[in-house]
Amino acid sequence: MPSRLLLAVALSLALHAGVLLWDARKLSLPPAQPPLEATFSLPAKSAAHDDEPLLKNTLIHDPAPVKAVHPPPPAAHAAPPAAKTMARRQIEAAQRKLSQHLYYPPAAVARGLEGEVRLLLTIADDGGISDVVIAASSGHPLLDQAAVKAAYAMGRVNWANSREFILPVIFRLE
Numbered sequence: 001m002p003s004r005l006l007l008a009v010a011l012s013l014a015l016h017a018g019v020l021l022w023d024a025r026k027l028s029l030p031p032a033q034p035p036l037e038a039t040f041s042l043p044a045k046s047a048a049h050d051d052e053p054l055l056k057n058t059l060i061h062d063p064a065p066v067k068a069v070h071p072p073p074p075a076a077h078a079a080p081p082a083a084k085t086m087a088r089r090q091i092e093a094a095q096r097k098l099s100q101h102l103y104y105p106p107a108a109v110a111r112g113l114e115g116e117v118r119l120l121l122t123i124a125d126d127g128g129i130s131d132v133v134i135a136a137s138s139g140h141p142l143l144d145q146a147a148v149k150a151a152y153a154m155g156r157v158n159w160a161n162s163r164e165f166i167l168p169v170i171f172r173l174e
Helices: 002-026 079-098 108-111 140-155
Strands: 116-125 129-136 162-173
Touching: 079 162, 108 140, 116 140, 129 140, 140 162
Parallel strands: none
Antiparallel strands: 116 129, 116 162
């Protein structure tokens, strides 16, 4: 039995080698091209071009020096400190209320997923949350969906001063 196997392998190798050599005989390499040669030569100088400078001033008259005008100092576009602290309090209040409804998905804990989701909350006239949009994903859909569910579960937010605000939701394993 082993001799038959050896005979089959030898015949197969001989057949394949014959086919490959036959095809290789038909293939011929293209004739070698001579290497390209390039030369650079400067144009012959004439008497008319000897006194002409290589770089020319194309301006007819020298322009008057331009004064540097500094832009005016930026106007105070930043919110006044009172508004900043009010916004900070609003976000802290939202995070406290969100923490009552937020859970770390067990599948995310098992996989060691961490991240920060930024939610855009839209507040209705009655103080309820009318819409939640993921403004910046954590990169993990499990964490993003948990943050959105918790935001909707917050219910009414009577402390909200604005109709929309960004709420950061941080998922960290300890």
